[in-house]
Amino acid sequence: MDLDINYKLWLEKDGSKVFGPGPAKMLELVDRMGSLKRAAETMDMSYSQAWNLLDSLEKRLGFELTEGKAGGSRGGGSRLTEKGRILLRKYRGLEKDFAGRVQELADDYFDGKRSEGDRC
Template sequence: MRLNYKLWLEEEQRLFGDGPCHILELVDQLGSLRQAAAEINMSYSQAWKLINKLEKRLGFKLLNKQIGGSSGGGSELTEKGRFLTKRFSDFRKEAQVYLKKLEEKYFDQDFQQKLKKNKV
């Protein structure tokens, strides 16, 4: 038995979470939304729709995009996009540490044995 959870930011509706954060981290690493989408087996058009939807909900641009041409185009995170992605990623990493400690405190082997032996 193990704890499972999802974290996201919301404002009346879900705004930003693990999926968007991951694809933006990949764009930052790869310099391309197309390559980032391919890395997670997402279609390019689906990735574009996700980014556009996020930008509308958040009220600011996440990506600077260069269309094709001889250099092949590409994408990079805007300053706000990088700030949001880094903050969310850092928060998620820190939350995982604390949640792991809480999981060990409340759902340790002793807890699991008591459940199995009906000694609750």
């Protein structure tokens, strides 16, 4: 059967969502571009939305994800903290492993390996 499996993966703390695909993408863009402002623009967000999201994430996680210097005539910049880099790397690794296992399970269930008698 030609079915696609769809799911969303995020991290929670005390029952509240603290990290997922959107924040991961934002951190990757900050890392690549060296700027929260430019990352926000790329994601069609205002700088204030991006800053508020980052601030909220950091408060819920209990550690800083980025560090940087304020703007001005020479411009500012942002980069990931070591903890931010580790969180992003672990999340992307989990995401990749999870996708592989979900696909294996879907194949087992829908290609008949797990439920021979009731294949769709």
